[in-house]
Amino acid sequence: MLHPPAWLARLGLNTADLAPFADELRVEGDTLLARHRNQRGSPIGWEIITPACPQPNSRYTVGGQGGAFRVFPTPCPRLVLTNGALQALAVAAFEGHRHDTAYVGLGGHPGAAARATLTNYLVRWGVQEVEHAFGESDAELDVYSTADTHIVGLAERRRLGPLGWGPMPPPGGCWLKALSLVRKRAASGRRGS
Structure with a gap:
């Protein structure tokens, strides 16, 4: 069983x-x-995620590349794109790990490997709806812009069927903060009962 480091637990993520x-x-x-x-x-x-204030740091192992961090059933009709692995974990937890959804962290600005992986999901794996769950920081909006341009271009070139593509902004601008707040409210509600 995988146990999160204490700093992840403080952000609201748990073993489940x-x-x-x-x-x-x-x-x-x-x-x-x-x-x-x-x-x-x-x-x-490997994306290496370490604690830092106010947000965790993320980088890659020496010689490693950013492709896509993901977990999903196949085929899956719904894809949720995030900036990185930590955000993908937070959105999945926030949504209760939907079984019809692939949660994908692009690991920062999507390079060639990430774009090729995204193409594979959209063309071969039956994705019908894409949600972009990016925060409000300039870095996340840059990742969103690149992913959006790629998906729109791909849909036009490959003549993909109807593809739902829409925003799924995090409450309060950050998925980790939103998850932490929901978990704290739930815990205080259980104590108050």
């Missing part, structure tokens, strides 16, 4: 939130490692 992603995650001390894969599903690197 990590369980669906267990094959794609490692915990080493105070660090969370999230495996990134290419369009063929081959591992291409």
Whole structure:
């Protein structure tokens, strides 16, 4: 069983939130490692997530590449795109790990491997709806803009069928803060009962 570091628990993520992603995650001390894969599903690197204030830091292992961190059923009709693995974990937990949804963290600005992986999901895996669950920071909006341009261009070139594409902004601008707030409210409600 994968147990989150204490700083992740303080952000609202717990063991049950990590369980669906267990094959794609490692915990080493105070660090969370999230495996990134290419369009063929081959591992291409690890996103290293460490505690920092006010938000955790994220970088890649030496020699690793950013592809896409994800967990999903196949085929899946719904894809939720986030900036990185930590945001994908938070959105999945916030939504209760929907079984019809792939939660995908692009790991920052989507490079060639991430765009190829995204193409694979949309063309081959039956995705019908894409939600972009990016926060309000300039960095996340830049990732969203690149992903949006890629998806729109792909839909036009490949003549994909009707593809729902819409925003899913985090309450309060940050999925981790929104999840933490919901969990704190739920805990105080149980204590008040």
